Structure formats: C-alpha cells, structure tokens
Amino acid sequence: MSGSNLSLLLHLYxxxxxxSFGNAFDTITSSTPINDSQALVSNNxxxxxxxxxxxxxxxxxxxxxxxxxxxxxEESVIWIANRNKPLKDDSGVFMVSxxxxxxxxxxxxxxxxxxxxxxxxxxxxxAQILDTGNLVLKANGNTVWExxxxxxxxxxxxxxxxxxxRTGEKVELTSWKSSSDPSTGSFTSGLQPxxxxxxxxxxxxxxxxxxxxxxGHSFTGIPNMNSFVLEGLSLVxxxxxxxYLTLAFFNSSYLSYLYLDPQGISRQRIWDDExxxxxxxxxPAETExxxxxxxxxFGICNSQxxxxxxxxxxxxPNNIDEWNSGNWTNGCTRINQxxxxxxxNTDSEPDDNEYGFLKLERIKVPDFAEWSEHLxxxxxxxxxxxxxxxxxxxxxxxxxxxxxxxxxxIQKFSxxxxxxxxxLPRSELDKKNITVAIIITVVIGTTIIIVVSLIFxxxxxxxxxxxxxxxxxxxxEELAMFEDNGKETKLHQLPLFxxEELATATIDFNPxxxxxxxxxxxVYMGKLLDGKEIAxxxxxxxxxxxxxxxxxxxxxxxxxQHRNLVRLLGCCIEREEKMLVYEYxxxxxxxxxxxxxxxxxxxxxxxxxxxxxxxxRGLLYLHQDSRLRIIHSDLKASNILLDEEMNPKISxxxxxxxxxxxENQANTGRIVGTYGYMAPEYVLRGHFSEKSDVFSYGVLxxxxxSGRRNTSFYNNEHFFNLLGYAWKLWIEDNILALxxxxxxxxxxxHQEILRCIHVxxxxxxxHANYRPSMSMVISMLNSEIIDLLSPTQPAFTAALHEExxxxxxxxxxxxxxxxxxxx
Ligand SMILES: *[C@@H]1O[C@H](CO)[C@@H](O)[C@H](O)[C@H]1NC(C)=O
Ligand SMILES: *[C@@H]1O[C@H](CO)[C@@H](O)[C@H](O)[C@H]1NC(C)=O
Ligand SMILES: *[C@@H]1O[C@H](CO)[C@@H](O)[C@H](O)[C@H]1NC(C)=O
Ligand SMILES: *[C@@H]1O[C@H](CO)[C@@H](O)[C@H](O)[C@H]1NC(C)=O
Ligand SMILES: *[C@@H]1O[C@H](CO)[C@@H](O)[C@H](O)[C@H]1NC(C)=O
Ligand SMILES: *[C@@H]1O[C@H](CO)[C@@H](O)[C@H](O)[C@H]1NC(C)=O
Ligand SMILES: *[C@@H]1O[C@H](CO)[C@@H](O)[C@H](O)[C@H]1NC(C)=O
Ligand SMILES: *[C@@H]1O[C@H](CO)[C@@H](O)[C@H](O)[C@H]1NC(C)=O
Ligand SMILES: *[C@@H]1O[C@H](CO)[C@@H](O)[C@H](O)[C@H]1NC(C)=O
Numbered sequence: 001m002s003g004s005n006l007s008l009l010l011h012l013y014x015x016x017x018x019x020s021f022g023n024a025f026d027t028i029t030s031s032t033p034i035n036d037s038q039a040l041v042s043n044n045x046x047x048x049x050x051x052x053x054x055x056x057x058x059x060x061x062x063x064x065x066x067x068x069x070x071x072x073x074e075e076s077v078i079w080i081a082n083r084n085k086p087l088k089d090d091s092g093v094f095m096v097s098x099x100x101x102x103x104x105x106x107x108x109x110x111x112x113x114x115x116x117x118x119x120x121x122x123x124x125x126x127a128q129i130l131d132t133g134n135l136v137l138k139a140n141g142n143t144v145w146e147x148x149x150x151x152x153x154x155x156x157x158x159x160x161x162x163x164x165x166r167t168g169e170k171v172e173l174t175s176w177k178s179s180s181d182p183s184t185g186s187f188t189s190g191l192q193p194x195x196x197x198x199x200x201x202x203x204x205x206x207x208x209x210x211x212x213x214x215x216g217h218s219f220t221g222i223p224n225m226n227s228f229v230l231e232g233l234s235l236v237x238x239x240x241x242x243x244y245l246t247l248a249f250f251n252s253s254y255l256s257y258l259y260l261d262p263q264g265i266s267r268q269r270i271w272d273d274e275x276x277x278x279x280x281x282x283x284p285a286e287t288e289x290x291x292x293x294x295x296x297x298f299g300i301c302n303s304q305x306x307x308x309x310x311x312x313x314x315x316x317p318n319n320i321d322e323w324n325s326g327n328w329t330n331g332c333t334r335i336n337q338x339x340x341x342x343x344x345n346t347d348s349e350p351d352d353n354e355y356g357f358l359k360l361e362r363i364k365v366p367d368f369a370e371w372s373e374h375l376x377x378x379x380x381x382x383x384x385x386x387x388x389x390x391x392x393x394x395x396x397x398x399x400x401x402x403x404x405x406x407x408x409x410i411q412k413f414s415x416x417x418x419x420x421x422x423x424l425p426r427s428e429l430d431k432k433n434i435t436v437a438i439i440i441t442v443v444i445g446t447t448i449i450i451v452v453s454l455i456f457x458x459x460x461x462x463x464x465x466x467x468x469x470x471x472x473x474x475x476x477e478e479l480a481m482f483e484d485n486g487k488e489t490k491l492h493q494l495p496l497f498x499x500e501e502l503a504t505a506t507i508d509f510n511p512x513x514x515x516x517x518x519x520x521x522x523v524y525m526g527k528l529l530d531g532k533e534i535a536x537x538x539x540x541x542x543x544x545x546x547x548x549x550x551x552x553x554x555x556x557x558x559x560x561q562h563r564n565l566v567r568l569l570g571c572c573i574e575r576e577e578k579m580l581v582y583e584y585x586x587x588x589x590x591x592x593x594x595x596x597x598x599x600x601x602x603x604x605x606x607x608x609x610x611x612x613x614x615x616x617r618g619l620l621y622l623h624q625d626s627r628l629r630i631i632h633s634d635l636k637a638s639n640i641l642l643d644e645e646m647n648p649k650i651s652x653x654x655x656x657x658x659x660x661x662x663e664n665q666a667n668t669g670r671i672v673g674t675y676g677y678m679a680p681e682y683v684l685r686g687h688f689s690e691k692s693d694v695f696s697y698g699v700l701x702x703x704x705x706s707g708r709r710n711t712s713f714y715n716n717e718h719f720f721n722l723l724g725y726a727w728k729l730w731i732e733d734n735i736l737a738l739x740x741x742x743x744x745x746x747x748x749x750h751q752e753i754l755r756c757i758h759v760x761x762x763x764x765x766x767h768a769n770y771r772p773s774m775s776m777v778i779s780m781l782n783s784e785i786i787d788l789l790s791p792t793q794p795a796f797t798a799a800l801h802e803e804x805x806x807x808x809x810x811x812x813x814x815x816x817x818x819x820x821x822x823x
Pocket of ligand 7: 322327328329330
C-alpha cells in the first residue's frame with residue numbers, strides 16, 4: 001500500500017518536472033528517460049507505462065503497460081517489454097537510446113530489451129503511450145515501431161492481430177509460461193490465412209484450437225461467442241495481402257480484453273466497476289472437444305455424448321482397440337472406398353447416381369476448406385462431379401466451401417455451426433434409411449389424405465355458410481401451405497382478423513383511407529371498434545400474384561420483435577382476400593418527408609441521424625441478433641415508417657429471406673427489388689446476402705443526408721445517380737456539398753454529417769466484401785471505430801467521366817479522412 005502511495009507521489013513529482021520542462025507526461029524522448037520510480041500515463045488516464053513486479057516474484061522487475069489502478073497486475077498488464085529478461089533490481093532505465101531505439105537497460109548499461117528498428121542517428125525520436133494502450137515510437141513524426149506490433153498475451157480494442165500472406169509477417173499473441181511467469185510460453189494465437197481466414201491457437205507449431213471460418217460477423221466454430229465481443233469483432237482483408245482481426249466496443253469506456261491463458265485457451269476479462277475487479281469469462285474453447293483434431297480424421301466430437309468421439313456414417317475406427325480405449329487421434333477410415341478413389345483416377349467423371357450427400361447439422365466444419373464463389377446448387381454439383389471432393393458446405397455469407405483432404409477437427413454443436421454435406425456411396429446412404437423412408441411415406445401419405453379431406457370439408461362448410469349469409473370461415477389450405485414449407489411458424493398464435501372487421505375499420509377500403517401503395521397491394525388506414533388505429537395491407541386479388549410474398553411476410557415478421565421493425569398485429573385470409581394488419585404509424589413513411597420540399601425542412605440533423613441509427617439497429621437485428629438470420633432485400637425510403645416521435649421502423653418483409661438450411665436462399669431466379677437500391681451482385685447475378693442489404697442501406701443513408709432520390713439525376717450529363725454525384729464530390733474533396741442545404745446551414749454537426757456520408761460511401765462500394773457489416777456500420781456511426789477506410793468507387797457510377805478525376809485521388813482522400821477524424 002505505502003509503496004503504491006510512494007510511487008504515486010513520485011509520479012506526481014515527475015509530472016511536475018515534465019511540465020516544467022515543457023514535456024507531456026505520456027511521452028519519452030532521448031532526453032527524458034524514465035527510471036524505476038517513474039511512469040508515463042496515457043492522456044485519458046486509462047493506461048500506465050512503468051516498472052513493476054508481480055506478486056509472486058518481487059525480485060523480478062519488468063517494464064510494461066497496464067490498466068492504471070485496475071486490480072492486480074497479473075490481470076491488468078497488457079504488454080511487457082523485457083518479458084524474458086527481467087531486471088534484478090531497481091536500477092533499470094527505459095529510454096530512447098543513441099541508436100534511436102526504445103531500450104530497457106540495467107544498472108550495468110546492459111541492454112535487456114530493444115525495439116530493434118533501424119533509425120537514422122540524430123533524428124527526432126520520441127515514444128508516446130496512447131489512449132488505446134499502444135506505445136508508439138516515432139522518428140521525425142513517422143511511426144517506426146508500436147507495442148501493438150509485438151503484443152503479449154492480451155488483445156485489447158483497436159489492436160490488430162494480423163497476417164500478411166505475401167511477406168509472412170504476423171502479429172500474434174503469445175501466452176505466459178505460467179500464471180505467475182510472463183516469459184514466453186508455448187501457445188500463440190493469430191490468424192491463419194486459409195482460403196477463408198480463421199483464428200488459430202498453436203502449441204509451439206502444432207494447431208491446438210481453431211475458430212472455424214469467419215462468416216463476416218462471427219466465427220462459425222464458436223456458437224456461443226460473447227455478444228459483447230461479437231458486436232465489436234471484425235476480420236478485415238485489406239486487399240494488400242494483410243488479414244487482421246480487430247476489436248472495438250460501442251462504448252469505448254467499457255474496459256474489456258481477450259487474452260490467451262498459459263493453457264492455450266482464449267478468455268475474456270471485463271472490468272466490473274461495482275466489484276472493483278476484473279471478471280474473467282469462461283471460454284467456449286474450454287471443452288475437450290475444442291482441442292484441434294481431438295477425434296482424428298473423419299471423427300466427430302460431440303461434448304454432449306458420454307463418449308465424445310464417434311466416426312462419421314460410412315466410416316470405422318482406424319484402430320479399434322485404441323479407439324475403444326479413448327485414444328481417438330488415429331481417427332476413422334472408410335468402410336467402403338469411394339469408387340473413383342479405388343480407380344486412382346481422381347478426375348474421372350463419377351456416375352451421378354452412385355453418390356449422394358449425408359447432411360450433418362450444426363457442425364464446426366473441418367480444417368482446410370477450399371473456397372469458391374458458387375451458389376448453393378452449383379456448390380453441390382461441383383462437388384458431386386469432382387471425385388476428389390469429399391464434402392461441401394454452403395453459407396450464404398461465406399459462399400461455397402469444399403474439402404478434398406481428410407476431414408479433421410469436426411465438432412457437433414447443440415446450436416449454431418454450419419451444415420456439412422459428406423459424399424457417400426448410395427449404398428451407405430440408403431442402408432438405414434429404408435425404414436425411415438417407409439415411415440416418411442406413411443406419414444406424408446396420411447398427411448395428404450387428412451389435409452385433402454379437411455379442405456373438402458371446409459370448402460363445403462364455407463359454401464354452406466355463404467349461402468346462409470352467415471360468417472365466412474378461413475380457408476385452411478393456405479395455412480397448410482405454410483406448414484409443409486417445413487418452416488416453424490407461430491402462425492397459430494397470430495390473431496386472425498375477420499374480413500368484415502377490417503372492412504368496417506377501413507370504411508370498406510375507402511380510397512380516402514388509403515395510405516399508399518405497397519409492392520403487392522394498397523395499404524389502408526383503419527380504426528378498430530375499440531378505437532385502436534391500424535394499417536391494413538390488402539394484397540391485390542386480381543393479379544393472383546403476391547401470395548408467396550404474403551406467406552413470406554407472415555412467416556418472417558411474426559417471428560420478430562424489435563423497436564425498429566414494424567409490428568404485425570395479425571392477418572386475414574378469407575375468400576380471395578389476404579390482408580396483413582400492422583400497427584399504425586402516424587407519420588407515414590420516410591419518403592413522404594424526405595422527398596417533399598416543405599416537409600423535408602422538418603427533418604433536422606438530429607432527426608435524420610436518429611433515423612439513420614434506428615434503421616441500422618433494425619437491420620443489425622435482422623442480420624444477426626434475431627433467432628433467424630434475415631435479409632430484408634427491399635430496403636428503401638418508402639419502407640421506413642415513422643412513429644409519432646419520428647423513430648424509424650422497417651416494414652415490408654414480402655421479399656425478405658430467411659437464411660440457413662434451405663436451398664436457393666442465396667440466389668434467386670426472380671430479381672425483385674427496387675431500382676436504385678439493389679446491389680450490383682443482386683441485379684447482375686441474383687446473388688444476395690447481408691451485404692446487399694448494406695448496399696441498400698448505404699443508398700438510403702445518402703438519400704437521407706442529401707434529401708434527394710438516388711434516381712433523381714436522370715437528365716444529368718455528368719452522373720446518372722446520387723452515388724455518382726456523391727463520388728464526384730468525394731474525389732473533389734467537397735463531400736459536404738452532398739448534404740441537404742438545410743443541414744449544412746445550421747453549422748452544427750458537420751463532423752457527424754461527414755462521418756455519415758463516409759459510412760454511406762463504404763456501404764455502396766461495388767465489391768460486396770468491401771462493404772462493412774451492420775455491426776461495423778453501427779460502430780462507425782457511434783465513432784467507436786475512428787479510422788475509416790477510404791471507400792472505393794461505388795457501384796453504378798460508370799457514367800462518371802474518369803478523365804476529369806485528379807490522378808492522385810487517394811492521397812487527397814487520405815487527407816480528407818484525417819481531417820474528418822481529427823478530434
Ligand atoms: C529516478 O529519477 C528521479 C528524478 O530524476 C530521481 O529523483 C529518483 O531518485 C530516481 N530513482 C531511481 C530509483 O533512480
Ligand atoms: C553507463 O553509460 C553512461 C553513459 O553512456 C555512463 O555515464 C555510465 O558511467 C555507464 N555506467 C556504467 C555502470 O557503465
Ligand atoms: C521533435 O518532435 C516533436 C513532436 O514530434 C516536436 O514537438 C519537436 O519540436 C521536435 N523537435 C525537433 C528538434 O525537431
Ligand atoms: C504442447 O506441446 C508440447 C510439446 O511441444 C507438449 O509437451 C505439451 O503437452 C503440449 N501442451 C498441451 C496442453 O497439449
Ligand atoms: C459508456 O460506459 C460508461 C461506463 O460504463 C457509462 O457511464 C456511459 O454512460 C456509457 N456511454 C454510453 C454512450 O453508453
Ligand atoms: C481481484 O481478483 C483477483 C483474482 O481474480 C484477486 O486475486 C484479487 O484479490 C481481487 N481483488 C479485489 C480487490 O477483490
Ligand atoms: C494414441 O495413439 C497414437 C498413435 O497410435 C500414439 O502415438 C499415442 O501415444 C497414443 N496416445 C496415448 C495417450 O495413448
Ligand atoms: C494408385 O496410387 C497409388 C499411390 O498413389 C499407387 O501406389 C498405386 O499403384 C495406384 N494404383 C493404380 C491401380 O494405379
Ligand atoms: C477437383 O477438385 C480438386 C481439389 O479441389 C481440384 O484440384 C481439381 O482441379 C478439381 N477437378 C476438376 C475437374 O474440377
């Protein structure tokens with residue numbers, strides 16, 4: 001206790017010294033080294049750099065960085081310079097040496113650690129501890145070294161774990177030797193630049209754990225990832241050969257980090273203000289099943305089973321005695337060889353009927369996936385037609401994965417994961433399925449009979465009631481259609497409205513009650529007998545179209561609850577009528593405000609930013625947080641409704657897609673959407689994903705800021721849409737001109753507006769992979785991610801005159817960014 005008080009005093013003294021010399025106390029230079037009793041503190045006071053000992057070995061002195069006044073050093077230290085060469089006494093110095101390096105040297109002038117960079121002598125060198133906990137060495141203003149480049153075992157927000165596939169350079173975490181000894185342990189954690197990047201932990205050089213492929217917002221092999229981490233984690237391909245993993249929390253005052261413990265397990269610690277201590281969270285990687293290759297090749301690990309390892313169907317243990325004694329490392333082998341393998345001719349065309357795929361659900365897919373940009377059906381056929389392909393998996397966000405080597409490190413989850421399809425000879429596939437097939441046939445047969453008789457019964461009842469002029473019943477064949485889709489639905493819990501009830505509420509669908517025209521029919525305002533206001537969407541009965549959309553909307557939205565999604569109150573299926581009943585939104589839709597020259601004035605920046613953020617939260621919920629993963633597919637201004645407080649609610653789920661499982665979900669033969677909002681990959685190839693929603697969101701965002709429709713540039717000779725216009729302004733470094741003059745004249749929030757436009761441009765980039773995920777978008781809007789990448793040219797701006805662009809556009813952009821972000 002007295003020790004720490006003393007050092008505090010000394011620190012204070014030191015600070016005063018520094019001040020008197022005109023130096024910041026977060027920086028050291030060649031003339032201001034620090035000794036054992038001195039320290040640096042970052043500007044925000046969160047991190048401290050200095051000398052310390054751990055409670056277990058007080059005679060070992062280290063130079064490092066830790067969270068200032070946050071629990072014991074064992075838990076708060078994030079970086080150590082001389083982890084392998086501790087000082088033996090308090091004679092150490094941390095300084096900028098003559099050769100321009102940061103060094104730790106002892107009383108005998110022996111260098112124990114050096115940053116080891118080559119600096120020209122005599123340049124102006126200084127090292128500063130930043131608010132992120134990063135120690136940055138600068139020579140003449142250029143960064144030459146960072147402590148984030150040589151991390152300890154701790155991964156803090158804003159740090160980047162990276163791998164450069166061209167140079168092989170890596171930034172990795174390295175575990176401590178033991179919980180009391182910070183010297184280099186045997187475990188490292190970093191990114192493995194596979195076809196689809198993954199996070200790996202290695203024991204020395206052997207893989208010890210892997211995360212499973214990254215799907216754009218999480219690792220598919222970690223089903224129960226902490227949502228805090230999930231929100232902030234992103235894996236970025238900078239397209240210069242570097243992949244990196246980085247973490248950013250919505251609220252930067254939230255103290256939390258991930259670390260690799262001495263046993264090779266990644267864990268998370270969160271600072272608990274109330275307890276005044278760190279809370280350590282259990283890791284998903286802790287089960288025995290998480291160990292790399294626990295069950296060997298073609299073995300599946302399931303921690304729910306008494307004997308965790310089993311061979312896949314069609315496989316048997318390589319060594320039955322070893323296997324039964326619980327040594328599974330040798331794995332499994334095929335019972336019947338695949339024929340094309342027997343022939344040794346890996347490229348021969350196999351007989352289509354000879355093979356099939358066995359579907360394994362909720363799987364951590366094996367290591368060594370190969371990747372291709374195929375749609376689900378092509379993915380399957382491509383695998384089927386190539387003898388060396390032994391398994392495939394498809395994920396809408398990742399694409400097509402296939403395997404041609406031994407399948408290793410497969411885990412079965414009780415939720416999450418991906419579906420893996422294993423190639424097996426028909427004979428294997430059919431073996432046990434005969435009885436199952438019989439059962440299925442019987443069940444289907446019976447169901448059909450029951451459904452058909454029900455339909456006849458109900459038809460007959462309907463007729464009866466119709467003639468007697470009494471109440472008309474719902475036709476249940478439509479309901480049956482929902483259910484044989486195989487999708488679960490809460491339809492039965494969804495209130496059914498009577499036709500008369502809705503007709504009365506809307507005064508017989510009076511044109512004066514019409515609110516607007518949705519994609520598949522008009523929407524009316526109505527008032528129920530109890531006074532409750534509703535909006536009724538009536539599917540046009542004439543076209544006969546739209547039932548699919550209706551069913552889809554009911555399926556999707558009855559599952560969802562979020563304050564930025566419109567709420568479905570019920571539906572009505574009667575006679576030829578299909579109607580959806582929603583909560584009523586008094587301020588109608590966003591387009592009615594945004595594109596109306598007088599009403600637009602009512603939308604100040606606060607409103608617009610609130611709308612932008614609300615839409616992003618609604619979308620994030622659809623993409624990632626709801627039980628289903630949903631792509632909206634038709635996001636546009638007229639589908640954003642506004643409640644009495646101008647809070648946005650996303651509506652119209654007629655074209656939304658539920659992801660996961662079902663085929664054809666990442667591809668559609670029928671391109672439906674709204675011109676100007678559809679992403680290029682969707683228009684051109686029918687391919688959609690979360691990133692195509694992000695594109696529409698970006699268009700919407702730019703529309704909200706500019707108050708102009710994307711498509712309002714028809715006759716302009718220079719750019720044929722808003723995106724082209726925005727890009728031109730961006731290149732000319734005049735992007736604020738995009739914003740509605742109403743907003744700009746207020747002078748209030750130019751930084752925020754610029755940031756929003758920047759985010760918008762990132763969302764409308766041509767290449768889907770460059771576009772940020774919605775969680776990234778939210779972090780960027782909230783300024784949790786400070787350094788935004790430069791956007792590349794948006795899609796659909798080809799009409800832009802290239803020759804009018806300045807040549808050095810990138811450097812201009814970089815300048816713009818730093819200007820925007822400098823706070
Ligand atoms: C560290 O430097 C300060 C100021 O130069 C000095 O007062 C103090 O005695 C030094 N401490 C050690 C342990 O050398
Ligand atoms: C260490 O080096 C400094 C300057 O280079 C010198 O003044 C000092 O005497 C040296 N100390 C020892 C113990 O060699
Ligand atoms: C050295 O760099 C610092 C900040 O980078 C600057 O304030 C200082 O003026 C520079 N000194 C010289 C001699 O260039
Ligand atoms: C890590 O690898 C070493 C050999 O390189 C081995 O002795 C040790 O048991 C391994 N640790 C674990 C936890 O598997
Ligand atoms: C961020 O977290 C701090 C402390 O946990 C809290 O006081 C603050 O209100 C939070 N800020 C926001 C914007 O949520
Ligand atoms: C904080 O937790 C660590 C271990 O997790 C414990 O050693 C320490 O005593 C705790 N500190 C306080 C103030 O509770
Ligand atoms: C398991 O089997 C492998 C290969 O047969 C052998 O090398 C290893 O020592 C065995 N492990 C144990 C724990 O028996
Ligand atoms: C099949 O390949 C193996 C090694 O790849 C080889 O030893 C064997 O002779 C080949 N068999 C035939 C029938 O070509
Ligand atoms: C079959 O798959 C292997 C491994 O993925 C690949 O190398 C080979 O080119 C493929 N053959 C054909 C005909 O596509």
